[in-house]
Ligand SMILES: Nc1nc2c(ncn2[C@@H]2O[C@H](COP(=O)(O)OP(=O)(O)OP(=O)(O)O)[C@@H](O)[C@H]2O)c(=O)[nH]1
């Protein structure tokens with residue numbers, strides 16, 4: 001699968017009309033594929049929807065199989081397309097349906113629900129799932145605790161989550177897809193990822209079929225004390241950070 | 247794989263020969279047949295008003311009368327199945343309430359009573375069911391007030407749990423709730439339960455294993471159908487590595503999850519109840535083939551084709567597609583595709599294995615031996631032969647419809 005999409009300006013010309021299809025390749029646009037995984041009901045659909053559409057969906061539904069969302073972002077003047085693969089959380093889908101989508105991903109987002117201990121406790125299984133599909137251990141991975149807005153229901157202690165994230169070399173973000181005040185924060189999480197991906201391989205060749213992380217690449221590890229946790233953007237001028245201290 | 251072991255539907259030639267398809271077709275589709283009014287209207291005017299209230303065209307009104315007559319005459323399931331398949335399906339929810347249970351052999355007097363709450367709430371899948379039902383708002387009519395909807399959602403949980411508690415071998419899957427809600431919007435709680443229970447022992451059985459291997463296997467019938475109907479399209483989609491997950495929810499929710507208009511959904515349910523369990527795949531193929539031009543214009547990449555296809559436009563000509571699906575079923579029956587589907591299963595398994603070089607876990611391999619069970623457990627209780635006959639009649643009717651007319655304009659809908 002190519003990491004690039006040619007921008008085709010002639011979509012409206014139907015082949016059936018007999019007209020010659022003129023394809024103007026304006027630019028090559030880089031595409032990063034990000035898979036979003038975690039237990040059912042943790043908010044994967046809401047998070048990806050929030051990022052791609054800018055709002056919290058008013059009627060979410062259980063995801064059956066895999067849904068695809070995308071958003072083009074501007075990073076240092078380069079248009080980059082982020083493809084988010086929102087997967088079904090129920091175990092039966094995880095076990096046999098979703099493998100197709102683990103192929104060629106550039107990054108992984110693990111999501112748990114901060115109000116539900118079991119969704120955190122299942123994380124090792126999700127990590128194992130990635131290993132099982134032979135995903136490169138060096139692929140950027142981030143760990144997201146969602147539903148921070150439910151302050152009085154928090155069941156997963158930040159220290160505990162941070163410890164787990166550290167042990168797997170992942171940055172931890174605690175956020176909320178629902179809370180409108182956290183909207184920037186959700187954006188920033190995905191943007192951090194995008195920056196990482198972009199900077200890791202700035203001159204990816206157009207025909208490169210898969211992003212292969214080099215050994216020299218650093219691992220993102222945004223650490224913060226629990227009192228000052230949250231996002232540290234790669235380029236502070238570009239992305240306004242919103243330090244979430246849930 | 248040997249011949250005897252094959253298939254979802256071992257329809258053999260003899261089953262076909264015992265009926266005269268020609269007669270069946272005429273009696274089912276001809277609107278000209280003169281028939282006595284079996285259910286005499288109180289007055290002629292009343293009857294006309296009723297049809298007007300139901301918004302039925304003359305053609306549909308005539309069909310409605312025939313269905314009512316068939317219901318009154320006693321249960322000839324194959325006749326009801328034909329009505330359910332051919333144009334317009336069962337037309338109204340008033341008819342569905344009566345016909346659906348009959349199609350499935352549900353006896354209203356023998357519905358198992360509801361177990362007590364502890365039983366329902368103690369089931370292993372209870373939490374998942376509640377999570378999914380809480381997120382099913384989209385499936386209720388937009389105008390419904392919140393209290394009414396909350397009450398129905400509670401009932402929906404109970405309906406699902408009753409099926410699971412009564413049938414311990416069945417496993418809940420996300421999407422089963424989409425099937426159940428459709429029935430609950432048409433029939434009462436007990437009947438919805440009885441219908442869904444029957445379906446989960448027949449058409450839906452393969453989705454309710456502990457794993458999804460059989461479901462995956464059913465999906466593997468998609469490309470062989472497309473390939474036969476349009477090799478060019480098949481090649482394009484395969485080159486893009488489109489896969490089959492885009493239509494997973496179509497199959498396991500009978501399109502309830504993806505269509506916005508409930509009248510389209512119930513129409514499809516009429517059709518699927520009357521048909522072979524693979525019919526949703528044939529319909530998927532019909533939809534994909536119908537959208538061929540759009541697909542070929544889309545960049546040959548999995549993500550673009552996946553996202554194009556996973557959303558079904560609301561304005562598809564569903565009647566035409568239903569006919570097309572029946573037509574494809576006749577032209578390329580499951581048994582003819584079995585070996586190719588099997589081949590694809592193996593391919594996918596191998597690919598998955600290659601992908602997991604270290605092979606920590608091994609996928610349960612589909613084998614036709616597992617599939618034998620289908621024949622014995624998935625046939626409706628009025629006998630396998632009868633079922634095949636019905637399916638055959640139905641398919642012939644569908645195909646005939648497909649060829650006999652291109653005018654679909656007379657179909658009228660009635661909902662709420
Ligand atoms: N309070 C709160 N609720 C949330 C938040 N994000 C999601 N939810 C709710 O949590 C439920 C599950 O959200 P989804 O996004 O559907 O969950 P999912 O992870 O996609 O679940 P599956 O598709 O079943 O795997 C929904 O009812 C959402 O409204 C959040 O940040 N705060």
Ligand SMILES: [Mg+2]
Pocket residue numbers: 044045046061062063086087088089
């Ligand atoms: Mg989801």
